[in-house]
């Protein structure tokens with residue numbers, strides 16, 4: 804049985820074999836890949852912007868149909884947006900606007916999961932994803 808309170812990653816939800824293997828290594832190490840202490844141990848690409856509540860980072864494993872794919876990682880280890888102050892919500896959307904302008908995004912999808920593996924999440928540490936799909940492709944939920 805899956806225990807959403809103690810697991811940090813869900814390799815079974817990985818979108819590719821390479822990502823599943825990577826998540827299995829993280830799970831074996833019992834480290835949160837998005838907590839500051841371990842972030843650059845597990846990530847290949849460093850954050851491009853740091854806010855008070857969020858880091859903006861390119862994905863190491865972008866969706867195959869993504870033209871642009873970034874994450875907003877909560878700087879504090881929380882698993883739900885409700886654990887952060889309202890100011891964090893405001894900052895998230897300010898950072899989204901910053902990315903939209905920087906990459907001249909005319910369209911995109913923003914997604915945030917919480918609550919456990921049933922949502923398809925792979926890392927429990929709160930994060931949101933901004934995806935601009937390649938032209939002519941729709942990317943909605945499997946990112």
Ligand SMILES: [Zn+2]
Pocket residue numbers: 835836837838879880881928
């Ligand atoms: Zn964490």
